[in-house]
Amino acid sequence: MKLLILDSGHAEYVSGKEAPDKSMREWEFNTDMQYRIKALAEKHGLSVYLTNPNPTKQDEMGLSKRADLANSYWQSKNKPTALFFSIHSNAYKNTFNEARGTETYVASNASQNSKNAAKYIQDSIYNTIKSIDPNAKDRGVKVSDFTVIYKAQIPAILEEYGFYTNKDDLKILKEYRKELAEATIKGICQYFSIQYIPSDSEKPEPPIDLNPPSVEEELYENCIVYSSDADENIAQILSWDLKDCIVVSLDIYKKGLGKNIYVIGNACQSLKGDYSFYGKDRWETLDMVIKYIKGN
Missing domain, CATH: 3.40.630.40 (Zn-dependent exopeptidases)
Structure with a gap:
């Protein structure tokens, strides 16, 4: 990290x-x-x-x-x-x-x-x-x-x-x-000491990976995904209690960013099951994950 x-x-x-x-x-x-x-x-x-x-x-x-x-x-x-x-x-x-x-x-x-x-x-x-x-x-x-x-x-x-x-x-x-x-x-x-990639660089789209990365290939232990500014605030609060964690917006989330995926608010509708925890809204999501953290 x-x-x-x-x-x-x-x-x-x-x-x-x-x-x-x-x-x-x-x-x-x-x-x-x-x-x-x-x-x-x-x-x-x-x-x-x-x-x-x-x-x-x-x-x-x-x-x-x-x-x-x-x-x-x-x-x-x-x-x-x-x-x-x-x-x-x-x-x-x-x-x-x-x-x-x-x-x-x-x-x-x-x-x-x-x-x-x-x-x-x-x-x-x-x-x-x-x-x-x-x-x-x-x-x-x-x-x-x-x-x-x-x-x-x-x-x-x-x-x-x-x-x-x-x-x-x-x-x-x-x-x-x-x-x-x-x-x-x-x-x-x-x-x-990481490679800088200009935003306007033209790169071919990578092929779709039909085999999701294994746990050993995950970049972070935990990844929190949000889709709005309000959801981002909750995501940042949640990240305080998660070790080895990255917080990303839905538009840049990729499979393999984390072993455990926490989805805040409406982002869960777009990921269609590619997550570990979610709720019908950001508050239910936060409550579910806090209970999970306290139990581990």
């Missing part, structure tokens, strides 16, 4: 933190990027945990709490290889100005793995932005003891994709999120 913990900076009810022309708010950018990166990470076989999955209509979450959530979840999964990635966009003053660029932060107590991740991801994001705008600025890897990365017990970095107080950076933050997410996952794959 390889674990990516995503931390979407800020929440909707945080004042300020918006472009001078009010065309973008930071929390919205951070949240959108979080779910774009999550989808790409899961397609590359990474397990993903979100510290701040629902910032809509919420006030700010404490920085120490974010780190605590990350540390607790990592420990609950038996401390796998992991990366904590905090997502932000930058600002300088409250009017449009010339300050711009991409920068990645590590804390003063950063491990070499943190520094490696920062370099891989910084280089990948900057190179992508440079291909969009030749005048893009590389602000490099920097050191600052932001609470979320200083208190994280795993390799941790904080990303500032660009300045929403700069018109050129703001255009990229608003219009090129797909490219930014791809650049991010490319750097993340380099950190985890």
Whole structure:
């Protein structure tokens, strides 16, 4: 199991933190990027945990709490290889100005793995932005003891994709999120030493496997499948008590991802029996699995 913990900076009810022309708010950018990166990470076989999955209509979450959530979840999964990635966009003053660029932060107590991740991801994001705008600025890897990365017990970095107080950076933050997410996952794959597969790569469809993989071939002991945003929240809660577990959406689920398949909510109608536990709705599913966990 390889674990990516995503931390979407800020929440909707945080004042300020918006472009001078009010065309973008930071929390919205951070949240959108979080779910774009999550989808790409899961397609590359990474397990993903979100510290701040629902910032809509919420006030700010404490920085120490974010780190605590990350540390607790990592420990609950038996401390796998992991990366904590905090997502932000930058600002300088409250009017449009010339300050711009991409920068990645590590804390003063950063491990070499943190520094490696920062370099891989910084280089990948900057190179992508440079291909969009030749005048893009590389602000490099920097050191600052932001609470979320200083208190994280795993390799941790904080990303500032660009300045929403700069018109050129703001255009990229608003219009090129797909490219930014791809650049991010490319750097993340380099950190985890896994093959990066571009989303737009044209690959022939693999032949249908008429012989499902045996238990020995399963990638994870447990796999939780969901089909909606609401179901995903339940799936993440359930995963806290399951060892060696991956959480995936129905559209990317494949046979062989797990020995035990837990289906949340309406996804069970599509899988047609390819599961270990399910219920008529997400709450019944959750109740059934909790009873199963307590009995083992």
